[in-house]
Amino acid sequence: MASIRETIRQTHQTLDQSGIPDARLEAEVMVMTVMRMTRQNIFSEQESEVAAHQAQELAGVVAQRLERVPLAYILGYREFYGINVAVTPDVLIPRPETEGIVEHTLFMALMGMETRELTIADVGTGSGAIAVNLAIHLPAARIYAVDISEPALDVAAYNIRAHAVADRVRLGHGDLLEPLPEPVDVIVANLPYIPTARIPTLQPEVRQEPPTALDGGPDGLDLVRRLLAQAPAKLNAPGIILLELDPEQFPAAEATARQHFPNAEITAEQDLTRRDRIMVVNRGPGFDE
Ligand SMILES: C[S@@+](CC[C@H](N)C(=O)[O-])C[C@H]1O[C@@H](n2cnc3c(N)ncnc32)[C@H](O)[C@@H]1O
Numbered sequence: 001m002a003s004i005r006e007t008i009r010q011t012h013q014t015l016d017q018s019g020i021p022d023a024r025l026e027a028e029v030m031v032m033t034v035m036r037m038t039r040q041n042i043f044s045e046q047e048s049e050v051a052a053h054q055a056q057e058l059a060g061v062v063a064q065r066l067e068r069v070p071l072a073y074i075l076g077y078r079e080f081y082g083i084n085v086a087v088t089p090d091v092l093i094p095r096p097e098t099e100g101i102v103e104h105t106l107f108m109a110l111m112g113m114e115t116r117e118l119t120i121a122d123v124g125t126g127s128g129a130i131a132v133n134l135a136i137h138l139p140a141a142r143i144y145a146v147d148i149s150e151p152a153l154d155v156a157a158y159n160i161r162a163h164a165v166a167d168r169v170r171l172g173h174g175d176l177l178e179p180l181p182e183p184v185d186v187i188v189a190n191l192p193y194i195p196t197a198r199i200p201t202l203q204p205e206v207r208q209e210p211p212t213a214l215d216g217g218p219d220g221l222d223l224v225r226r227l228l229a230q231a232p233a234k235l236n237a238p239g240i241i242l243l244e245l246d247p248e249q250f251p252a253a254e255a256t257a258r259q260h261f262p263n264a265e266i267t268a269e270q271d272l273t274r275r276d277r278i279m280v281v282n283r284g285p286g287f288d289e
Helices: 004-017 023-035 039-044 052-066 071-075 096-110 129-137 150-162 196-201 222-233 247-260
Strands: 077-080 083-086 119-123 142-147 169-173 184-189 235-244 265-270 276-283
Touching: 004 023, 004 052, 023 039, 023 052, 023 071, 052 071, 071 077, 077 129, 083 129, 083 150, 096 129, 096 184, 096 235, 096 276, 119 129, 129 142, 129 150, 129 169, 142 150, 150 169, 184 222, 222 235, 222 247, 247 265, 247 276
Parallel strands: 119 142, 119 184, 142 169, 184 235
Antiparallel strands: 077 083, 235 276, 265 276
8 A cells, every 4th residue: 555645756757657747636636535634644655555445536627638537527526716616517617817807807897897786697507607606795686507518507507506506596598598588787798719720639537528518600799699689688777798718819809899879888897827818898878889
């Protein structure tokens, strides 16, 4: 039997030799998981032995990872904006850059867009990562979480229940804004925005995520364009849209937004690498568009 330290070292080496990115970090997370220990404990107890059944469980995790199954799918969850979100291969694994949507929406809501109860639509909710976080941090808001994929909505439903926000998050099945029963104050969306031709060039892990969560059509903007076309009838005034995009897509997306919201203020928020990541369309009160 090997110690925790030696097991992490060997796991790191195996992953690294197979070209798995962030191999050391993943090795630590795998060992933490099979040992049912916190990060702090695997270091403070690094000379403890890994039991045979734990080593066997670890071997199973490593084998799947060498098949390039994303670690979040193997573990069944991903941390997002401070909470654990359950994920399955039916949903996109929430990405760190998407935390920006939550952060900016909270900032705008808490800046007091209105004192009344806000209504928010999270379009293309997937795991429900954005909707659940908004519900946790905005206890007076009512949230619609919409997706075209029924299996994704099952995962979202699980996360909504697990985080005890089911009383304020309503699920909707259908195309973009169509399932909304009323216009809302805020529309947030991380829609598929990868151009179709780029999909085969993505890392093998990403290609295991659902195609309906990735493929945005020839220039990646098919869904964004359709959402912006539907939005004038589904967004209150004042109202705000926040859309996650690829930095290169901003000029085209802004031109489309301008077409549908000629009087809106349109700005870009940057991600941690200081690249434009979120397009914010701010429709003021009483604009006649
Ligand atoms: C990039 S994923 C985002 C998932 C989640 N919001 C997140 O940020 O982790 C895009 C989601 O949009 C959904 N979707 C794709 N086409 C759609 C459509 N026409 N109407 C509603 N949702 C759609 C996909 O099923 C997928 O769950």
